[in-house]
Amino acid sequence: MAPSDRRPTIIDVARKAGVSKSTVSLVIQNSPLVKQKTREQVQAAMAEIGYVYNRAAANLRSAGAGLVGLVINDLRNPFFTEFATSLQMALSSRGYAAVVANTDEDPQLQAQVVEAMIEHGVSAMILSPAYGDEALSFEALQRAGIPAMQVLRKVEMRTELFPFAAPDYPNGTRIATEHLLEQGAKRIAFVGGLEGRAVTQERMAGYLTAIESAGLEPHVLTGSASRAFGRQAAHELADDHPEVDGAVCFNDQVALGMISGCAEIGRNVGRDLRIVGFDDIEEAAHSWPPLSSVRCDIDGFGKLVAETILAWLENDKVPPPEIRTPVSLAIRGSSGETPAG
The missing domain is CATH 3.40.50.2300 (Response regulator)
Incomplete structure (x- = not known):
């Protein structure tokens, strides 16, 4: 059940029904791609938690379909700041906006900002993750069904789902x-x-x-x-x-x-x-x-990550499980x- 102090969301419906956020969206849109049994399962979850589809809010979110979440473990470190800047500029050159959050090495805060970014409609996610309680963030990303990459640090071993990129x-x-x-x-x-x-x-x-x-x-x-x-x-x-x-x-x-x-x-x-x-x-x-x-x-690495996540998002070109870039x-x-x- 969603917390009583806020409206239930698509994320709550997906969690209750045991499906991805994308599947819930397809049900809302009456897509023929969804099996009848799954549709009934999602509709039952909506009814149980009291979810009401807000079309005005959905239209507003669709205007921000070019949002990419960027979650960084320590933006105080110049290395991560330089990387985030390069990545953000590369995304901007392609018409996307980066939503940036610093987690300060706190996995609980990381899970919170990941959930918030998903709920606000980011199209993809890039994480330089904090250590500890990895499942909190990556299970939410798996449910959301959006492209998501790990960069610079590998904490989730399922790299076929969450590809990893880092220098050598x-x-x-x-x-x-x-x-x-x-x-x-x-x-x-x-x-x-x-x-x-x-x-x-x-x-x-x-x-x-x-x-x-x-x-x-x-x-x-x-x-x-x-x-x-x-x-x-x-x-x-x-x-x-x-x-x-x-x-x-x-x-x-x-x-x-x-x-x-x-x-x-x-x-x-x-x-x-x-x-x-x-x-x-x-x-x-x-x-x-x-x-x-x-x-x-760092600049070249940020540009490469931007190109990789956008190729996945726009052309369904899934990255290899691990990418290593050369060093000198x-x-x-x-x-x-x-x-x-």
């Missing part, structure tokens, strides 16, 4: 680690990323492969993917593991925090400690020293190159 994380840390080895680093650490999370394991995988190939022992320091943790890690490595002379960071935020921490303790970045970040956000090139980073081509290495002063200027 393992290759990124592999080439970063190999670069530090070529620069003469002898003891390289992987710094940042919360332990146990799939995205941490993926970004760490290439580092571990390169370290093993070089016959070295890994040194892993997991933690929040933040500047504060990076700054703390710079102090911790200098105090407890001064032999570490290279760091591959989970992301640029951690790496920029490490640069700040090294400045505080007088450790020379690029000579005493070589640092490589990951993502290559805009700020990486403007730090001092400039930050070497795994370049994910932007080499700058933090890893030992002579800084420009």
Whole structure:
């Protein structure tokens, strides 16, 4: 039963009848595509919960049929902000509007905004999902029957239903680690990323492969993917593991925090400690020293995701279960190159 303080919606009818939102819509439109048994099942659900079709509201929603939902786990992180901006601009160029929500890593809030976007008639959904209670959001999307993609993080394993797209994380840390080895680093650490999370394991995988190939022992320091943790890690490595002379960071935020921490303790970045970040956000090139980073081509990735979801929506071209985009290495002063200027 729908909550008593609001009108029942199509979503409530779909949930009660055990069908998708699209099926309920077809019943309302008296579509011949719906089997009689299903039609009766939906009509019974409507009667039971007191659903009344509001044609004026439906007409208003139809004017917004070009809406695409974009749900991001952390818009405070410049990487996600740059991605969301690129995606939104690419959708706009095709006549679609993006409805953007930040979930702040809260799966309950994510489920709430996903339900709200579905109810307000988005045509498709793109999620960089929060971890935890994954079923809350993805079951609602499955019921709604709209195209929905996971990007940057994979939390739902049914990628045939919810395709996943991300840069090639393992290759990124592999080439970063190999670069530090070529620069003469002898003891390289992987710094940042919360332990146990799939995205941490993926970004760490290439580092571990390169370290093993070089016959070295890994040194892993997991933690929040933040500047504060990076700054703390710079102090911790200098105090407890001064032999570490290279760091591959989970992301640029951690790496920029490490640069700040090294400045505080007088450790020379690029000579005493070589640092490589990951993502290559805009700020990486403007730090001092400039930050070497795994370049994910955030702008190109946002455009690709927009093209992929619209091909699905407009032409019924279902994406492959997993898309990986190439990465490269932007080499700058933090890893030992002579800084420009």
